[in-house]
Amino acid sequence: MTNDNGNLPFDFGDEPKSQVDFQPLAAKLRPRTLAQYQGQGHILGEGMPLRVAVEQGHCHSVIFWGPPGTGKTTLAEIIANHADAEIERVSAVTSGIKEIRQAIDNAKQRAALSQKRTVLFVDEVHRFNKSQQDAFLPFIEDGTVIFIGATTENPAFELNQALLSRTRLYTLKKLTDSDLAAVLERAITYVNNDAALPACIEIDDEAHRQLIALASGDARRLLNLFENSIDIATGDADKKTISLAIVKQVAGNKVALYDKGGDAFYDLISAFHKSVRGSDPDAALYWYARILTGGGDALYVARRLLAIASEDIGNADPRAMQLAVNAWDTFHRVGPSEGERAIAQACVYMALAPKSNAVYRAFSQAKALAQQTSHLDVPLHLKNATSEITKGLGHGQEYRYAHDEENAFAAGENYFPEQISDTSLYQPTERGLEKQLKQKLEYLTNLNRQSHVQRY
Template sequence: MDLFRSDPVAQPLAARLRPANLDEYVGQEHLLARGKPLREALEAGALHSMIFWGPPGVGKTTLARLLAQFCDAHFETVSAVLAGVKEIRHAVEIAKQQAGQYGRRTILFVDEVHRFNKSQQDAFLPYVEDGTLIFIGATTENPSFELNNALLSRARVYVLKSLDEAALRKLVNRALTEERGLGKRQLRVGDEAFQMLMAAADGDGRRMLNFLENASDLAEDGGEIAVELLQSLLGDSRRRFDKGGEAFYDQISALHKSVRGSNPDGALYWFARMLDGGCDPLYIARRVVRMASEDIGNADPRALSLCLAAWDVQERLGSPEGELAVAQAITYLACAPKSNAVYMGFKTALREAGEHGSLEVPLHLRNAPTKLMKQLGYGDEYRYAHDEPDAYAAGEDYFPDNLEPRHYYQPVPRGLELKIGEKLKHLAELDRNSPRQRRKP
């Protein structure tokens, strides 16, 4: 019985073209070419539990089925979206029957395994441990974040990559020439049309074949699929951008690091990529404001004002005017002098505030709005800085009595912070020469 083609008439093109063996499988040469790790393990008969991590449409499910076929193993599949512990136990019973009656191993394939919670993941661990099941999970999300350590320690992670141009060309050629594809219709796809399909597919083989099938439904047999036809079908096909998923955080990370690295061109590229993928420009505007404080800080305080203005323009005008303002802010940040002194000082202050607990405010720093408070010594010996020479109370102490003064903020010798650093050094010298002594608790 063919695992892939039970009803070829009703199946979409992508399903009809599923490979019948590993030699027909397209892509992932880094895993399956001769001498590569997964291929060697299979040829040695060392079938093991594994996790396929990769974007949609690169052949994770197909590869799992082919591995079962290659190793003559029974194949059971559950979807983490629909299944629960009950379905896992049912799969375990089938695996025990297969082993007892036929001496066959069973592969349990869990699609979108990252959607299983911890208790569901734990449910099949004992059966993976004792060999009842060979587990194969598929996920588009980073396994390090989505799967528990017990499962990760029992399975090898294989990273599947987006299909490149050569792999996508193979798919299209097979679709146009094989009888189970569109071969009977003798359709043709020119270079320009293929480039359009490839750009719209964005490394997703299933998406590519779906686009091709939709176009073929409107094309005449024996003819060429026209560029104009594809333009009307594809419209504004977005690149891969899963908000909240791995691609989302990878791209915002790349944008932030390009700004921090003073590379305006890289920053503009990742900004454009995120917009092209459908990201909300307001989200990027908010993140850009964060970059202004984290990576530029007081080296150029104008950066924060410019970013807030860009955010305001995006909210008021929308696209495309707002996006241009955000692009202006991004390039300004990338070219501005860099300082993380505020960011690092604030982090350290937050950590120490948590470590030292609720230390009381010293009496001299407290307000005394009532007579009782004055009698208790609130505000005694407080020095009003404006009444001091150069408006600075040299030697004054602004920390709790039980905490030695700290220097959280360390300006960098760049931009405006160069001047700020010089001033703080001058004030520190005044403190050292002051006769005032630190108050005792």
């Protein structure tokens, strides 16, 4: 099947046939124009500033932030094409200052000899250290290069502010199922017009849905799965079919879509924490299992449970903290298999435990108050009389020993600096054990009020 020009529907320029044949399908189908580019309508829709700039060839230095397979590299190449610029590629995984300098020198020579602009595309830019990132700055400022950086990590945490201030940040999103379906249809059309594949390739409906699901928003992963499925597709010389069984065979055990320490990993941890806080044991177990499936450390979850015990449960159920410690200890004593289950037990318990962040809030307020009032001296009656000199200065005088008081409580005693004696920080809730603690606190507060009235 050919188009009006007698060529295949997808033209790959002047690349030698022998070279193209060895490229993976994802490389062969890399879009060359905005019309072929799939997804990212929030920044590339009709009339959007970035689209208008690209179409007019007025490109500026940018950072593209998004998950793998969302088109960061492709978009950089499309920008260079529209701007009639040469593209220099640098990968932070394999390059250093030497490669950066070479790319800059190439850009300078190109500008001097042919008056042609250069797009400097830096993949995984977050992997460069501060000094390496700083090396780009003067050449972005003087226009030697149009800088395009690609990162899968949050630029606010991984990139220098100086670099961010000289570029515009665009966030790329995972491709939707409809976007992926369009990519897959384009791939099917391509392979069915490839003379090297005489058999027609078909995909049954279940296999189609599974490929989309397994891709999880990643076009590159989708095309790699499809290409691998072609190799073992069943049928005769004229027609081969990709079935659900073939897709599952190719996919094997799906690798989790995150790196430990990356943004996606912390997104899973966040989902886990919020599920426990939100009292949903099923979701808590699911996200815990997702973390383990991706190669995450069960003890990381155990540590997070300890944080949850003090931050979100607190005195509403003090047993939660001990259960978290016990689960951690069980993991060390019996190993991952049973230990992971013990942590799962703690997950469920904490999800269903009464919740209170009263201690968390009180402690945060206490730290802020301490910062503001660190100049205030300790009241004399609370100071320790360590010698005759300090005793003569009044240290410890008029201190009331609580155990000698009725109910072991010195009603009316002040334990704050005088200037902030009315401070109240801890406000227990009506949930779990804190309901009883609240009653106790109200009882003691009332005794303090009565003592104050009697004194004055």
